[in-house]
């Protein structure tokens with residue numbers, strides 16, 4: 010039965026006293042425009058966002074941006090310090106295109122340490138778009154061009170030094186970023202999926218389900234986070250292949266995070282379901298699915314995104330901590346925490362301080378995510394001016 | 395849908411002995427420790443095409459009655475007979491599926507348009523929502539229907555793509571009106587639809603509601619906490635206090651010949667607009683008592699200036715006046731009291747000649 014046929018006649022074209030509202034700029038913008046405007050006003054958040062985009066692009070195309078692969082070793086250059094890329098000859102003062110001096114190791118006969126000195130006679134140009142080790146871009150396209158590198162394959166360039174096996178730290182950091190940063194993303198995707206579904210169900214239906222879920226969450230959260238992660242990570246069987254271990258770590262990290270998000274979503278649902286627009290929909294006979302889809306999700310999405318954004322750095326730190334302690338991802342996979350494991354001994358920090366570089370990357374990523382999360386939080390409430 | 399025997403044959407809506415007691419739960423095991431008796435034995439009828447005002451202080455249970463009628467709440471007990479072309483069905487006892495067709499006939503207009511419109515939806519989508527829910531018409535038909543409605547409530551079709559924050563309070567409530575009317579309901583529960591609006595736009599929205607009623611033959615249950623609003627729009631008024639009806643009467647009689655002390659008190663709280671003899675005025679003091687433990691006997695006795703001993707022990711039933719069956723009053727002393735009207739019939743006649 011279609012009531013429209015009869016209905017249209019009732020609504021003639023008669024215009025009622027049209028009200029002219031005040032229309033300042035705020036009123037002319039849509040919700041999305043208001044949100045974007047608020048976000049752009051937060052400089053630190055914007056900067057962090059740009060920084061994160063760059064970091065993710067670099068790790069995504071690691072093969073291109075890294076001068077070497079993660080496993081490429083040179084036994085003659087173990088624990089080499091960072092090499093300087095120069096434009097000026099320190100002796101003559103003449104300027105040249107970018108170049109570096111190769112390092113030569115010499116055993117110090119008193120300390121028996123290998124000490125490196127620059128070989129000033131040999132000026133090796135740094136070349137851009139240099140052909141080097143073959144790799145697979147995005148894991149599929151075979152290629153061998155790198156953004157930069159030494160023009161002489163026999164003389165290696167380590168801009169952030171090398172590790173105990175003479176592997177280029179900078180390249181390993183870029184490859185390690187693939188693991189560290191993706192653990193954050195995948196962990197948070199699981200967190201969002203589990204946390205928002207469970208949170209919505211327990212907020213909307215309440216009752217026994219909600220009661221049980223809340224007790225489970227309280228139990229999980231009553232443990233301190235890191236020891237619980239460690240206990241769970243230690244339960245991952247050591248004979249698993251590295252990829253499985255990686256997936257296992259992602260799940261372990263999400264295991265705690267979903268509880269926080271689920272609580273937040275539950276609280277939102279509890280408050281949103283008492284809004285009159287939800288009542289209006291219910292009084293019109295809207296199904297629960299429709300209310301969730303049209304009224305709850307659109308009003309929660311931005312909160313979920315903020316919480317998720319702020320959960321990414323927690324996950325990155327978690328992975329780093331576990332890998333640093335040797336119960337996270339395993340070699341031959343590389344991650345920032347695993348790389349930092351080289352600096353676990355105090356004498357290494359003194360002798361080879363560059364092994365701390367991965368820590369700087371963790372710091373930058375974590376801080377950038379926090380600024381981004383703060384910026385998004387401001388954006389969530391676009392109507393506050 | 396099981397047809398139910400209707401007692402009041404002419405009514406579109408007939409409510410008998412409606413109760414809604416909200417359980418108060420406490421403790422770890424969520425045991426019910428008490429009940430909020432928000433609506434406690436209310437009976438009334440609403441006839442097609444009329445506007446019935448439901449008036450009482452905040453907390454007296456008006457919204458709860460409205461939400462029972464649109465079945466946002468399931469009443470604890472009672473009968474809500476609603477007449478459709480297929481007969482009368484008892485809304486109070488229908489399940490979700492059985493309610494679905496009836497929901498097209500009853501809509502609710504909410505108090506605060508800021509919270510009754512989803513900020514993330516466009517005005518057009520908000521108004522079209524009831525049509526979508528009931529799968530009425532194609533998307534194009536719905537759109538042109540919504541544009542018609544927008545014109546009709548005085549907004550203009552160009553508002554279709556606006557968001558609620560882009561409108562003024564009055565405009566938002568017009569969107570609320572358009573949404574309530576989009577599926578052509580026969581009965582609209584208006585829950586204080588103007589009390590959240592600026593005084594300057596209240597009259598505009600009331601006018602709009604009155605015009606639409608006349609045009610579309612709507613029936614309104616109009617909730618207000620103040621008699622001055624319903625004076626304008628209602629044919630009959632029901633005065634409610636603490637979950638019970640105190641007096642029901644034609645609007646004019648409420649103002650000219652209040653029969654219940656609570657009605658008198660509500661009238662006294664309206665600023666007087668006509669010149670004339672001011673009698674000593676009794677003003678309500680204190681707050682409405684808690685509906686968890688309502689006063690014994692007549693629920694109004696704790697604040698009634700006429701209360702006698704019988705009022706504390708016996709609850710007066712709502713009874714038609716012997717000389718005026720249109721008026722029903724729940725008061726032991728109804729025959730003895732002579733209450734002060736808001737205006738006398740002469741004053742009213744004077745106002746009418748002034749207006750003319």
Ligand SMILES: Nc1ncnc2c1ncn2[C@@H]1O[C@H](COP(=O)(O)OP(=O)(O)O)[C@@H](O)[C@H]1O
Pocket residue numbers: 416430431432450451452453454455456457458459685
């Ligand atoms: N969902 C609810 N749960 C518990 N108590 C409620 C609920 N809704 C209303 N009440 C209580 O019922 C009483 C009547 O409320 P309400 O119907 O909103 O009154 P009114 O609309 O006349 O102001 C109030 O005491 C209120 O606190």
Ligand code: SF4
Pocket residue numbers: 654655656692693694695696698699700701702705710724725726727728
């Ligand atoms: S019954 Fe008694 S207490 Fe109640 S309104 Fe009448 S006079 Fe007042």
Ligand SMILES: [Mg+2]
Pocket residue numbers: 453456457458
């Ligand atoms: Mg109310």
